[in-house]
Amino acid sequence: MASAPSNFSLRLRSALGPSHVSVDPAICSEYAVDEITPSAVAKPASAEQAAEIVRFAALEKLALIPCGHRTKLQIGMPPSRYDIALDMTGLNQIAHYDPGDLTVSVDAGANFNDLAVPLYKQKQFLPLSVPFYFESTMGGIIASGVDSSLRHSYGTARDFLIGAEFIDGTGRLCKSGGRVVKNVTGYDLHKLLIGSLGTLAVITRLNFRTFPAAPASRGFVLSFRTPDDALAFINLVERSPLRPASVDLVSPQLMQLFLEAENNSAEVPAAPLQGKFAADSCHLCVSVEGNPEVCERASREFARIAAIPDAKLPELITLNEAEGADLWHDLGQSIPLLLETSPLAAIFKISLLPSRLASLLEHLRMLSDQASLPHAFLARACSVVYFALLPPPDDSGSRYRLAEAAAAIFSLCSAENASATLPWCPAALKREVNIWGFDFAARASNSARNEASRRSSSSTPVPSSAAASNCSELTLLRRLKSAFDPQNLFAPGRFLP
Amino acid sequence: MHSGLLRDLEKLLGSSSVLFQPEDVLLYEYDGSVEKGRPDMVVFPTTTQEVSQIVKLAAKHIVPIVGRGAGTGLSGGALARTGGVMIVFARMNRILSIDPENQRAVVQPGVVNYDLTLAAEPYGLYFAPDPSSQKSCTIGGNVAENAGGPHTLAYGVTTNHVTALELVLPDGEIVRVGSAQGDALGYDLTGLLVGSEGTLALVTEITVKLSPRPEAVKTLLAVFDSVDDAAETVVDVTARAIIPAACEMLDGWTLRVVEDFVHAGFPRDSAAVLLLEVEGLAEAVAAQAAAITEVCNIHHAREVRLARDNAERELLWKGRKNAFGALGRLAPSNYVLDGVIPRTKLPQTLRHIREVGARYGFDICNIFHAGDGNLHPIVLYDPRDKGQFERAMQASAEIIRYCVEVGGALTGEHGIGMEKSELMPLLFSDADFDLMRRVHDAFNPNCSLNPGKIFPLSKGCGEIRVRSHAQSSPHASSS
Numbered sequence: 001m002a003s004a005p006s007n008f009s010l011r012l013r014s015a016l017g018p019s020h021v022s023v024d025p026a027i028c029s030e031y032a033v034d035e036i037t038p039s040a041v042a043k044p045a046s047a048e049q050a051a052e053i054v055r056f057a058a059l060e061k062l063a064l065i066p067c068g069h070r071t072k073l074q075i076g077m078p079p080s081r082y083d084i085a086l087d088m089t090g091l092n093q094i095a096h097y098d099p100g101d102l103t104v105s106v107d108a109g110a111n112f113n114d115l116a117v118p119l120y121k122q123k124q125f126l127p128l129s130v131p132f133y134f135e136s137t138m139g140g141i142i143a144s145g146v147d148s149s150l151r152h153s154y155g156t157a158r159d160f161l162i163g164a165e166f167i168d169g170t171g172r173l174c175k176s177g178g179r180v181v182k183n184v185t186g187y188d189l190h191k192l193l194i195g196s197l198g199t200l201a202v203i204t205r206l207n208f209r210t211f212p213a214a215p216a217s218r219g220f221v222l223s224f225r226t227p228d229d230a231l232a233f234i235n236l237v238e239r240s241p242l243r244p245a246s247v248d249l250v251s252p253q254l255m256q257l258f259l260e261a262e263n264n265s266a267e268v269p270a271a272p273l274q275g276k277f278a279a280d281s282c283h284l285c286v287s288v289e290g291n292p293e294v295c296e297r298a299s300r301e302f303a304r305i306a307a308i309p310d311a312k313l314p315e316l317i318t319l320n321e322a323e324g325a326d327l328w329h330d331l332g333q334s335i336p337l338l339l340e341t342s343p344l345a346a347i348f349k350i351s352l353l354p355s356r357l358a359s360l361l362e363h364l365r366m367l368s369d370q371a372s373l374p375h376a377f378l379a380r381a382c383s384v385v386y387f388a389l390l391p392p393p394d395d396s397g398s399r400y401r402l403a404e405a406a407a408a409i410f411s412l413c414s415a416e417n418a419s420a421t422l423p424w425c426p427a428a429l430k431r432e433v434n435i436w437g438f439d440f441a442a443r444a445s446n447s448a449r450n451e452a453s454r455r456s457s458s459s460t461p462v463p464s465s466a467a468a469s470n471c472s473e474l475t476l477l478r479r480l481k482s483a484f485d486p487q488n489l490f491a492p493g494r495f496l497p
Numbered sequence: 498m499h500s501g502l503l504r505d506l507e508k509l510l511g512s513s514s515v516l517f518q519p520e521d522v523l524l525y526e527y528d529g530s531v532e533k534g535r536p537d538m539v540v541f542p543t544t545t546q547e548v549s550q551i552v553k554l555a556a557k558h559i560v561p562i563v564g565r566g567a568g569t570g571l572s573g574g575a576l577a578r579t580g581g582v583m584i585v586f587a588r589m590n591r592i593l594s595i596d597p598e599n600q601r602a603v604v605q606p607g608v609v610n611y612d613l614t615l616a617a618e619p620y621g622l623y624f625a626p627d628p629s630s631q632k633s634c635t636i637g638g639n640v641a642e643n644a645g646g647p648h649t650l651a652y653g654v655t656t657n658h659v660t661a662l663e664l665v666l667p668d669g670e671i672v673r674v675g676s677a678q679g680d681a682l683g684y685d686l687t688g689l690l691v692g693s694e695g696t697l698a699l700v701t702e703i704t705v706k707l708s709p710r711p712e713a714v715k716t717l718l719a720v721f722d723s724v725d726d727a728a729e730t731v732v733d734v735t736a737r738a739i740i741p742a743a744c745e746m747l748d749g750w751t752l753r754v755v756e757d758f759v760h761a762g763f764p765r766d767s768a769a770v771l772l773l774e775v776e777g778l779a780e781a782v783a784a785q786a787a788a789i790t791e792v793c794n795i796h797h798a799r800e801v802r803l804a805r806d807n808a809e810r811e812l813l814w815k816g817r818k819n820a821f822g823a824l825g826r827l828a829p830s831n832y833v834l835d836g837v838i839p840r841t842k843l844p845q846t847l848r849h850i851r852e853v854g855a856r857y858g859f860d861i862c863n864i865f866h867a868g869d870g871n872l873h874p875i876v877l878y879d880p881r882d883k884g885q886f887e888r889a890m891q892a893s894a895e896i897i898r899y900c901v902e903v904g905g906a907l908t909g910e911h912g913i914g915m916e917k918s919e920l921m922p923l924l925f926s927d928a929d930f931d932l933m934r935r936v937h938d939a940f941n942p943n944c945s946l947n948p949g950k951i952f953p954l955s956k957g958c959g960e961i962r963v964r965s966h967a968q969s970s971p972h973a974s975s976s
Contacts, residue, residue, distance in 0.1 A: 100736045100841040101870075123738060156680070158688050159657050172928035178906045180837045182654060182869045184643045184692050185906040185913060185924060186951065187933050191656075191688030195681065212738030241712035241778055293780035351680035353599040383678055419682045436682065472672035477683050479939035484932065495683060 008060050008083070009040040015056060020044060020090075031085035033065060033494075034078035034427040043087040047165065047173055047204040050086065054202060055171030057084060057489050065491045066198040068109055068137025072144040075423040076197045078430055080493030088139055091204060096179065099124060102210045103162065103179050108139025108203040124210040127154035131335035139203040144423075145195020149246035149287070149331055152381035154211065157194050163207035164190035166200075169485030173204070181209050192480065198491045200484040214289035217245065219324035220302050223281040223315040227251075227361045227379075230284045233314060234354075234382060236305045237286070242298055245289040246381070248331050252280050253376035253390075257337055258330040276317055284314075285331060287324075334378045334386065339424060342390040346402055346425040348409055352418035354382035361385070363412050371405035373398065403432040410437040436495070499537065502558040502582070506540055509550050514541045514588075525565070525583055529630070530916050531832055531880075532573030534949075536563065536583035543588045545663060545671055545701040552699065553669035555582050556945060562667070563947045564695045566607060566638030569630040571833055572914030574642060574694045578949035584699065586637050592616050593702070600707045601660070601677055606637020606700050610644075613705070622707035625652040628910070629818045640700050643692030645910030647743040647817065650868040651776070652708065654910065656691040663702035664690065667946045677704050689936070694912050695947040697940035711776040714742075715786045716804040716813055719771040719793040720764050724748055724851075724863075727769035728844040730796040731867040734773075735840050739788055743774040744868025745817055748847075751824070751864040751875075752816075758823035761816025762809075767799065771867065772817055820864045821875075827860070828877035832889050836900030837909035840870040849899050850874050857892040871909035872900070898923060913951045921953050930956045 013021040022028070022041045029037050042064075044050040057064050063081035066088055067073055091107040094115060098104070099122040106115050112126075112133045119125050127150035130141055142164075147156050154160065163177025176189035193203055224230040230249050237244065250258075255277050277283060288298040306316055319327060330337065338345050352360060357379060364387050368375035373389045380386070389405055391398030406422060406429070413420035414437070422435040478496055481488070506515050516522055516539040526535035537560070542548045555562045561581035568575055577583050590607035597620035604613060610631040614623040627646035628634055634644070640662070645654045652658075661675035675687035690697060721727040727746055734744065747755065747770050752763040763770050771793070775785040790801045804810040824831050838846050847863065854861035854876075865873040874896055878889040897907055901923045908917060925933070930952065937944075937952075944958030951957070 098839060098841060100732060101839040102735060103839065155653075155657065158685060159653060168928070168932050170928075170931075172931070173926075174929050174932045175925075176929070176933075178904075178924070180839060180870055180905050180909070182645055182649065182837055182866070182871050182909040183906045184645075184654075184910055185908050186921065186929075187936055188643075188656070188688055188692055189932070189936065191685045194685060194688075196684060200684070212740065238709075243709075243777070290778065290781050291784050293784065294778050297778055297780050351676070351678045353596075353601070353678050355596075355598045384680065417677070419676055419678070419680060421682065472666075472670055473674050473686065476672065476674070476686060476939065480684055480686075480689075480936065483935035483939045486935075 008062060012040055012042060012053070012056055012084070016042065016044075016049065016053065020049065028085070031067065031070065031087070033073050033082060034430060036079055036082050038065070038082050038085040040083070041085045041087055043090050045090045047091060047167070050088065050091070050202055050204060051167045051171050051173055053084070053086060054167050054169070054489065058169065058171050058487055061487065063489055063492050065494075066139070066143070066202045068140035069111075069135050071132035071136055072140055072146065074427070075144050076491070076494035077435055077497070078427060078493065079491055086202060088202070088204070089137060094118065095205060102212070103181065103207065104210050105179055105205060105207045106138050107205055109137050112136050112138060112141060119210055120213075123213045125213050126160070126208055126210055127151070128157065129332045131333060133332065138206050142194055142206055143196055143198050143203060147380070147384065149248050149328070149380055151384070152247050153243065153245045158191050160209040160211075161190055161194065161206060162209050164193055164203060165205040166193060167202040167204060169201070169487055169489050174201070177207060179207050197494050199481060199495045200490065202490070216292045216295050217287055217289045218295040218298060219319055219328060220286045220288070220298070221277070221317040221319060221327065222284040222286070222302075222306070223278055223317060224284065225281065227282050228358050229314070230282045231358050231382070233284060233305070236308060240301055240305060242288065242301050244286045246285070246287045248285045249379035250283045250285060250331070251375075251377045252282060253374065254334060254338075254378055255279070255283050257341055257376065258327070261330070261337055262326075276319070276323070285327060287328065331378070335424065338376060338388045338390065343393060344391040344398060344402070344426050345388050346406060346422060346429060347386055347388040348420055348422050350385040350387060350413055350418050350420045351383060352385070352416065356416050356418060357382055357385070360412070360416050360418060364409065367405055367408050367412065371401045373401060373405060399428060402429055406433045413437070499558050499560050502554060502560055503538060505554045505558075506538065506551065506582070509554065510540055510542065510547060515539070525568070525585070526576065528568045528570040528573060528575050530571050530573045530914065531830070532576055532915050534573065534576030534578040534915065535580065536577035537580045539583045539585055541585050541588045545665065548584060548665045548699055548701050549669045549671055551582065551584060552665055552667060556668060561945050561948050562699070564637070564641070564699045566635030566641070567609070567630075567633050569634040570638060570642060570914065571835065571911040572642075572908065572916040574912045574914035574947075574950060575638065576915065578915050586635060589701065590635075595620065595707070597622060599677070600709070601704060602707055603702060603704050604636050605702060606635060606640070608636050610634050610636055610639060617707050621710050623710060624705060625658055625708045626655045629821065636703055636705070637700055640691050640703055641693070641695045642910070642912040645866070645871065647745050647866055648774070650744055650866065651740055651742040656688060658706045659687060659691050659703060660706060661704035662687055662690055662700050664698035665701055666698050667941045667943065671701070672698070675704070679706075692912070694914060694950050696937060696950055697946070699946070713779040713782040714774060714776045714810070715782050716810040717773045717786060717789060718762070718802045718804070718813055719773065719798045720767045720800040720802070721769045721771070721797070722767060722799055723797070724769045724847055725844055726796045726798070727771055728847050728867070730771060730793055730798070731843055732841055733792050733796065734789060735868070737788065737792060739785055739792070741773045741785070741789065741868060742776040743772070744866070745772040746770070746863065746865055746867040747772070747817065747820065748863040750827070750860060750862040751820055754826050755816045755820045755823045758826065759812070759816045759819055761812050763816060764800070772813055817864070824862060824875060824877070827862070828879065830878055830880045832876045832878065832893055833911070834872065834874045834876070834893055834896055835908040835911040836872045836874070836897050836905055838870045838872065838900050838903050838905035840868070842903040842905070843867065843870060846872065846899065846903060850896055853892050853895050857888050859889060859892055861892075866909070869909070870905065894920065915950055918951055919953050921951070
């Protein structure tokens with residue numbers, strides 16, 4: 001960035017050694033975020049060295065963005081400043097793994113797969129088969145706040161991240177939580193790091209509770225004419241004694257993409273899914289875990305529920321083990337697939353109460369039709385919808401329609417009490433749309449003004465209008481950001497403007 | 498005494514909602530711990546607006562505030578360490594809504610934990626966090642302390658079941674954080690607030706998840722002739738990937754006194770019992786119960802008994818949940834620890850506790866959540882003997898230090914409060930405290946809310962002066 005001091009890179013290089021700092025423009029461009037390129041890439045070999053870089057940045061008033069393998073760096077608003085990319089992949093060890101305690105402590109730069117293998121050997125796992133997991137670092141998974149299908153039964157990272165070590169904005173190594181599964185010693189600061197996009201601290205190590213792998217699992221796919229029919233069926237399942245591990249509703253367009261991706265794959269698919277699924281149907285994918293008797297019971301329950309007249313006679317598709325593995329892999333990697341399909345894709349993440357899902361899906365469909373934009377969705381655990389608008393690559397007028405549709409979707413979600421963000425979209429769209437939703441953006445700028453006036457005059461009366469009380473959560477978020485990162489060094493502008 | 502503030506509070510709430518006579522406020526200087534801290538005034542608001550007004554009045558008069566639920570806490574968290582106004586949420590005890598379809602409830606902070614479960618029962622739902630005090634403790638208190646309970650082994654602690662909060666900040670502002678659905682937009686403020694021990698904000702409304710009742714439950718009582726065998730069984734159950742819904746241990750001292758009190762059927766001549774529960778689909782439960790029985794037998798269980806019906810199951814749990822009360826039969830007073838350790842360290846830690854007890858000349862009972870490594874050693878002592886109290890505290894601190902040495906932490910579910918604040922440097926560095934302090938100040942910059950908690954006195958609010966009549970932490974002088 002032009003605003004950075006011209007020769008800081010060289011000073012950083014001499015402080016850390018040339019092997020840890022690169023100023024090569026070609027390398028720096030690989031670390032661009034929303035088309036903004038840093039002046040240097042620093043790759044520390046230890047947490048202490050990472051802290052040294054943060055202290056350097058603090059001293060020189062430089063902005064840095066911590067990263068791993070950069071698979072999810074497009075999430076967030078464009079950085080307002082970006083001088084140093086802090087590549088954490090040099091910190092990649094498993095610090096402790098205590099299978100008997102069902103806990104693991106891992107460096108932020110370690111690959112998910114490098115952790116999954118030793119866990120697998122002990123018949124354990126982490127329920128984090130998130131988008132891009134095969135090339136993701138643990139730090140990136142936590143900082144980006146992504147989830148997996150297993151959130152239905154295992155929750156999200158906030159339910160099994162039990163501690164963390166990180167560097168605050170003053171360049172000091174800090175920690176919270178610990179390596180025990182139950183702990184109320186001190187504030188749960190590590191929970192704040194989940195989804196923080198590197199704006200609060202540089203994560204150096206993460207402690208997780210691990211889970212024993214179930215001895216058996218079984219996948220069920222049910223085909224429905226409409227999303228409403230599928231959701232009615234889920235209601236019947238919820239009222240049964242079954243507690244599925246995952247429940248994903250796949251739109252016809254997304255299922256079509258799974259099948260096309262399989263066709264285009266250079267590798268011969270282990271188990272062709274083609275012919276199993278009707279292209280115009282909604283598919284409900286449910287997995288059940290337990291012992292073989294539990295899986296058998298689940299088969300009986302699904303057959304029983306399918307026979308209930310209200311169940312709209314779904315087609316129950318039985319997959320063999322290889323087919324099931326393929327489908328659940330596709331489900332986990334829907335986001336990368338959508339992004340690959342349409343480089344201009346705008347993918348919303350919408351959280352809501354299950355009872356509002358049917359109405360929201362119907363409204364979303366109408367909005368995308370009005371905008372003449374193809375769409376696809378994945379509804380996960382009946383409480384999170386990944387909704388993608390997919391402009392064709394050759395559609396030159398799509399950007400304007402995309403921006404309008406995005407505004408309409410944020411407005412719809414606000415009316416439906418759903419919280420929406422736009423984690424994945426082209427950088428150009430972020431010039432017209434705040435990816436945190438316009439409600440949020442408006443409140444954030446109000447909150448900034450209020451906070452400024454609070455600081456400038458302690459006698460300023462606290463506004464008592466409804467608008468003012470809306471400001472308050474944002475005010476707290478802003479104060480927290482300052483508490484962690486007083487000089488606003490970390491990923492400035494990516495979350496709070 | 499702050500007479501101006503008293504007048505203002507009586508004007509706001511009416512005189513029947515404000516206590517200030519020494520004999521009245523005396524009742525609020527205790528909780529379930531050995532700590533004391535007497536408030537100057539106790540108020541009973543009925544609405545969030547009243548809480549906000551009280552907080553504003555206290556701020557105007559520069560008087561500290563502390564929130565309190567039922568006062569069952571075990572770390573001095575809800576005591577007025579520096580005096581001031583205590584806000585008791587007993588009259589904010591309404592369940593505002595139950596939404597069975599979405600498995601949510603919205604409650605005021607004074608709702609008793611078990612009352613929510615009773616209200617949700619017609620829908621086949623319940624509130625999963627189940628501290629032993631669940632029939633009297635409030636959900637507001639559960640939120641402040643991030644309370645646990647026996648069944649948190651499988652279902653998680655309070656924080657895993659809270660999705661949104663309404664807060665009153667120390668300047669009286671009312672803020673909502675989180676959402677009914679639960680996914681945070683931005684930083685997880687709800688996750689930070691739960692377990693912050695009332696030091697960041699007062700919680701005036703809570704949105705919680707309700708859980709569906711499982712199809713089947715089996716409760717097993719495994720009887721052992723040695724504590725080591727019982728402890729090894731717990732380690733082995735975890736190692737074999739069996740996650741029971743609950744896994745509780747009572748040692749010989751405890752089970753005998755509980756048996757005399759509750760008649761739960763614990764064999765009086767045994768050295769330890771494990772109370773294990775498995776829940777889920779009937780098929781899963783049958784297999785898990787069989788697997789647990791096998792592990793118990795490998796580790797020389799004298800007997801593994803399966804509760805035949807609900808009545809027997811409830812009796813066994815009554816024995817567990819009333820154990821603390823029953824211990825009053827053994828000694829005039831006791832001190833309950835809450836250390837938490839990696840589960841594989843259980844046998845050696847129990848041996849260490851025995852050794853510490855012998856060295857200090859105390860009987861130390863153990864009744865605890867073995868499955869998640871959350872220990873509750875209970876040091877029996879006579880408070881009339883000042884020397885005994887001091888020694889009991891020293892023995893306790895030694896046990897907690899050992900928990901930290903083996904990779905554990907100071908507290909699993911009771912909180913730091915004023916009881917363990919001076920032990921915090923065992924785990925946290927100056928950098929950690931500085932950051933925690935900055936986070937604290939982002940919410941509570943003047944330390945007007947629950948001062949003197951969590952942080953060691955030397956690292957907390959600079960202006961804190963612990964008053965002479967409010968007894969300071971027993972650890973303060975010894976550490």
